[in-house]
Amino acid sequence: MKLQLSIGMPRNPRSAPIFDGLVAPEGIDLVPTPVHPSELFWRQLRFADFDVSEMSMSSLMMTVARGDDRWVGLPIFTTRRFxxxxxxxxxxxxxxxxxxxxxxxxxxxxxxxxxxxxxxxxxxxxxxxxxxxxxxxxxxxxxxxxxxxxxxxxxxxxxxxxxxxxxxxxxxxxxxxxxxxxxxxxxxxxxxxxxxxxxxxxxxxxxxxxxxxxxxxxxxxxGLFPINHGMIVRREILERHPWVALNLLKAFDAANAIADRQRMEHADYHLRAGLVPDSYRAVLAAPIVRHGIAANRRVLETAALYSHEQGLTPRPMRIEELFAASTLDQ
CATH class of the missing domain: 3.40.190.10 (Periplasmic binding protein-like II)
Structure with a gap:
């Protein structure tokens, strides 16, 4: 299956292996297009240009709350910052x-x-x-x-x-x-x-x-590391091919593992050179970003609460409303 994919630029090291073709989701041939996130989300919300893409989590909650069911969220979280x-x-x-x-x-x-x-x-x-x-x-x-x-x-x-x-x-x-x-x-x-x-x-x-x-x-x-962008896929694609959701999630997990290995190689260099105290090793080795609902439920529920408090959605959106059913126990 060939799907049009867009991930915001500049590339995030945790999604770059997908974009570069180093990791490929099973059964899916992704055709990547680089677009700046600001422009990408506008294009998706107005024109639905891509089959699979990054999406603002705030905008996803708002579109679902307004009854726009073109998109289904995937618990793949490409950017997060304070x-x-x-x-x-x-x-x-x-x-x-x-x-x-x-x-x-x-x-x-x-x-x-x-x-x-x-x-x-x-x-x-x-x-x-x-x-x-x-x-x-x-x-x-x-x-x-x-x-x-x-x-x-x-x-x-x-x-x-x-x-x-x-x-x-x-x-x-x-x-x-x-x-x-x-x-x-x-x-x-x-x-x-x-x-x-x-x-x-x-x-x-x-x-x-x-x-x-x-x-x-x-x-x-x-204990919150705020999530900014997630991934979405066209609902019509999942309705015809439900397996797409988990295959994409599995591929992004593999890309995330590559980024973690690269990060630790960089950290090990600094540890061996004495540039970072060895007591930091355990902290540096701990995973920074994990995809899936289980690892991110509290952050997602906090964002949903803020969206409702700030008048963007009429109620706190439930995770079950936003993400593909097959991914909810991941």
């Missing part, structure tokens, strides 16, 4: 802590995107800052946004302005029209338009001075 550590602020805005974001003008590429969902959830549950207490400015316009593709409307009590097309999050941060942004994307694609390099700009800094320390603090406290 997204709240990526908040940027203007140095002159007087924002010294997350609590200082109340009443501020805050940029966001896409209000419904999963990175923004997690960041708002952390701001609410860790620091007591509600989405209703910030003024959001969204960069993606209705014709080229995930929101436009699913008919999203701002939740009650939440202020979302549209950034004019001639401006961007980057330009508005530099001019002082925005005081912060939840996320900043400069990669060229059809939906994002910020281009200014803010990484070392004298007027801009991360909200959290020590990003790694904040990520470690959050993980130690909550």
């Amino acid at each position: 997204f709240h550590t990526e908040i940027l602020v203007r140095r002159d805005a007087g924002i010294a802590s997350p609590e200082d974001l109340r009443g501020r003008r805050v940029g966001v590429p896409e209000y419904q995107q999963t990175a923004a969902l997690w960041t708002r959830g952390v701001l609410q549950h860790e620091f007591g800052v509600l989405p209703q207490e910030m003024e959001f400015w969204m960069e993606r316009n209705p014709a080229h946004s995930h929101a436009g593709a699913v008919g999203f409307r701002p939740p009650a009590g939440v202020t979302i302005h549209q950034i004019p097309y001639e401006k961007s999050i980057g330009s508005m941060l530099l001019s002082g029209e925005l005081e912060a942004t939840l996320l900043y994307i400069t990669d060229r694609n059809l939906v994002d338009r910020s281009r200014a390099d803010l990484s070392d700009h004298p007027d801009i800094r991360p909200l959290f001075p020590d990003i790694a320390a904040e990520g470690a603090r959050y993980f130690r406290k909550t």
